[in-house]
Amino acid sequence: MELRAKVLDLDADKYVVVLNEKTAKRMGEGPDGRVEIAKNGKRVVAILNTAKRSVAEDEVGVLTDVAEELGIETGDLVEVYPEEPPASIEAIRKKIFGKKLTEEEIRKIIEDVMSGALFTAEASAFITACEINGLDMDETVALTKAIADSGERIQLEGEVVDKHSIGGVPGNRITFFFVPIMASLGYKVPKTSSRAITSPAGTADTMEVLARVDLSAEEIKEIVETVGGVIAWGGGANIASADDRLIQIRRPLRLDPLGMVLSSVMAKKVAVSSKYMVLDLPVGPEAKIHSFNEARDWEKKFKELGDLLGIKVVGFISNGIQPIGKGIGPVLEAKDVLLTYERGLSQDLLEKGVEITSRLLAFLKKVPVSRARKLAMDQVRSGEAEKKLREIIEAQGGDPEVKPEDLEPGLHNAEVTAERDGKVSYISIQKIAKIARYAGAPTDKKAGIWMNVKVGDKVKKGDVLFTVFSSSERKLRAAMEIAEGAIHIE
Amino acid sequence: MELRAKVLDLDADKYVVVLNEKTAKRMGEGPDGRVEIAKNGKRVVAILNTAKRSVAEDEVGVLTDVAEELGIETGDLVEVYPEEPPASIEAIRKKIFGKKLTEEEIRKIIEDVMSGALFTAEASAFITACEINGLDMDETVALTKAIADSGERIQLEGEVVDKHSIGGVPGNRITFFFVPIMASLGYKVPKTSSRAITSPAGTADTMEVLARVDLSAEEIKEIVETVGGVIAWGGGANIASADDRLIQIRRPLRLDPLGMVLSSVMAKKVAVSSKYMVLDLPVGPEAKIHSFNEARDWEKKFKELGDLLGIKVVGFISNGIQPIGKGIGPVLEAKDVLLTYERGLSQDLLEKGVEITSRLLAFLKKVPVSRARKLAMDQVRSGEAEKKLREIIEAQGGDPEVKPEDLEPGLHNAEVTAERDGKVSYISIQKIAKIARYAGAPTDKKAGIWMNVKVGDKVKKGDVLFTVFSSSERKLRAAMEIAEGAIHIE
Structure with missing residues (x-):
């Protein structure tokens, strides 16, 4: 269909064209349909928005990205046609119809979701199919690698350690003990964390009270190589960026396909070169994990996937029946952490931090947990861990002299x-x-x-x-x- | 988050706001996320587009519909927050997790898809779940009623008859015989047809060569009550409008959940008060139906659903191995129809038209098919059917004197x-x-x-x-x- 272009002063996350709803209907298309727009021998595939008023029936509204790509100016005649989806749609159909996907097919789906070639609705169908039909371990490994490759990679050598918590427990700021203790012992800890989505604070939100967290991948690498550890916002560094996108798409329907939950965690570890990871599995009636059996299942799956990816996973089943520490919310959690370093205010927070750290340490040093626990606790008691935390804060542009009383709720x-x-x-x-x-x-x-x-x-x-x-x-x-x-x- | 509004000169098929991609990320949202925007104590839920350039980090781009609804002007401070999906999301989750939906739940999903409260990605997840987990007959009846209620209804009394073809066979313009023959015999035939989506011509495209097809529901009713029959474009009359929307969403993934395919057909019949329907089931290696067993399964499902909806369905398994008639494409098909009325050009087209009509006629008149066949053929031979077709063309604003030679390819x-x-x-x-x-x-x-x-x-x-x-x-x-x-x- 030949239409007159109207260039709109708006750019978007994907190529968008706007048709009058009558024109779209005539074309058999509707909101979020896929059309091709062509001009000067060039073409792009765009998602369709329909308008009642701002675009006339013989017009096509063109967002700036599309206009620039095709060299379109207002008044130009352009061709607009319904368009077919990309080849990766066939892989999504395979999963819908219960078949196993190849590594290549999974990689292509992730690439096309990220490039915008696959639309949100199609990605949503894929996730739904994964929820219902499942992903096996091969598919999960492929998905993890594809997600890891979707963003920045941080190359680090040596004993690179990491931590992940299944979450659901307020105040669970274990990272503020794990990272400084391990870094003070000479390990490399490129810890990336999330911001809160449904909780009152993510580790990144809390750290942001003390320092910058939107570090680039380059900054993370540099800080880890100089100070030993970092506590960064994963979303800021574009690490495993497909994971952010998948999580956004999963959110409205609260879909958690097992393979996708596993790959979401492990892709970020793969991307930052982690080789060892301790996994916090809080169990409680209102935590994400409700029973010890369930926790052990999770642990097993993570270990299995970790082994296939070259990451040793050590699990730690913890008590998730109540908040950890006293503070909940970014400032109050940061205050709690500093007070616990200063005068042992929240013993449960300190103990859990030390305990989790010691599990990984015992494995790495090949010593009993009791000995590893003492080693970790000594780093706190001697002030080495706090000193390291303050070094990390400084390296991330915060005030290393920050005092608990500076943090006002x-x-x-x-x-x-x-x-x-x-x-x-x-x-x-x-x-x-x-x-x-x-x-x-x-x-x-x-x-x-x-x-x-x-x-x-x-x-x-x-x-x-x-x-x-x-x-x-x-x-x-x-x-x-x-x-x-x-x-x-x- | 408080942001400064920038009103954009664009309206859309749903409420849309535009955030800078950094602002969106900060909010944990991404493209097609759901946000609430509030101003003056009023609020709307909108879908999120993200921009890199046209909207600054402290701004929110507001499309005209949202701006009007909330009384927002450029420069106003407005609040924007991530928002939860509507309650119908729980029904979609139920289907994803393999449970049966109630009539109310299905109705709410369809309503929310149509109002835009559910986004395309969520509707796509629903369709995917229906494809994988199926819809049983109760759910299919509920879906059919919900779709029928989503658009205009045409109330007609008496013996209202209809026809549907499963399709896939080029040139299958049976409607041009069924409607005039039945109308000339005194039945009411409110036939709505589709435009081509993947075929070279839909019945509506062909009829459009001869007359207007974008009739309103009121016009359809009036024409049926005066002339007896109509050949209209269903999409123009807003009949069963949810069906158009569902088809648009199904198309990229080519998803055809059985219950949705059945309800798609039957909702349109319910909406125009049809009480009897003949169903053309073409069988062929490249038709939509590949075997007689498959055809009988379809027939059975349609009859079962029809019975529950108060519509008597008569099936007709036909030969779908080659095109029907000579013309393919709107003008050539219309020409073929006129030449077949004029001098029996395409005997196969005429015979199939008469045969299908006679199946329903035999049931209605309670006579053997042979007698019904003769009755139908007599209407063609006597010129009554062609006369009726030309009356219908005239009633739909076309030229009743149109000649085959007027139609130039x-x-x-x-x-x-x-x-x-x-x-x-x-x-x-x-x-x-x-x-x-x-x-x-x-x-x-x-x-x-x-x-x-x-x-x-x-x-x-x-x-x-x-x-x-x-x-x-x-x-x-x-x-x-x-x-x-x-x-x-x-």
């Missing part, structure tokens, strides 16, 4: 108190996370919760169970409205 | 001749369709093919097998490049 706060005497019998970690999010975390870095009790603590009526902080009075109110019942007292 | 044409003496042993209908499409059909209405032979015909070397027509010399050449081997001679 939101001005507005309110306390939740015990309604009766008794013993803390249950803490709903999802509810705690939700309250912190309502208070504004992680966007409001000063928002969050300061926990005063642990499961098993005895409390008296009126005792403060936790305090909610926020920069916004309105958000504090919203958080307080749902704050009841997060902690059960028997 | 494309100026450029080329012949494909027999390379040896022998008998026509095979005609590749997919190849024939492809040649006609390369020649420009259906966009170029004058493009197409005129067939000179049928399977079994004896030919001599040099005899013309078929002629390809096009309005474009370039397209004719493109068609001729692939014209070899469409017809086998033994």
